[in-house]
Amino acid sequence: MKQILILTLFIAPSLLFAQQNTENWIETEAKILEVHNKIKAKSTRAFATISFTANDGNQYESQVELLAIPLFGTTKSVGDSVSILYNPETPILAKSVGTGFLEQYGLYLLIGAGILFSFTRLKKAYTSKNSAD
Template sequence: MKLHMYLLMLLAIFNLSQLNAQETTEPEYVETEATITDLDYKVRGRSSTMMAAVTFVDLKGDTIATKARILHIPLIGSLKSVGDQIDIVYQKDNPYLIKSAGDSFLQTYGLYLLIAAGIIISGYRFFKYRKNS
């Protein structure tokens, strides 16, 4: 019985190591500037997104028109306007798959940072008022 368990464990380890050994090629990305041609603001429930229609020239010299998600402040809108230049990153093999470069940290954590700043300021004022009373 122990022999069977050892063989099963050996086979499992061997199969897992084979899965990890397979090479996965990461697509090559290119950074460039794009021009905003249109802005689209959508609100769904509690989430909102700002999409920008952009045009740019890829490495082959083709003009590509596609959309990218850009940084925005909920209920206010984007800090960018039509005609502005933004930095984007696109896949070299498929230039229609793009994302805006450099905004990912603020886009991901910006709302949380604003909420945390509001809580800290409110807490400071609350304790200051309570101390003076």
């Protein structure tokens, strides 16, 4: 059992931080053609069908994930521009710029910090009220 736990501790970080290598990808602006919000009980994800012109002069369409606010979806709409990275070898492979860990989960972290802060303040107020009685 101990070996499984140790193995998991070594493998989990590599899976969490495994990302597609985008070093030689090209950044450009794309126009949003459609927006799709997928709202489930515990998460909200937003995807956009985009159109962009690659360095080879051809027009391509692809789908990228957008930053989404829980329960509401994305703030982007049809016709907006969005920065993307695309693979010059296969331009249909694209991803939005700025969909890292903090962009995706930053709001959840702030909500958690707010709850933790509120809980400690309420606990402190409650204990000081009880000690005054």
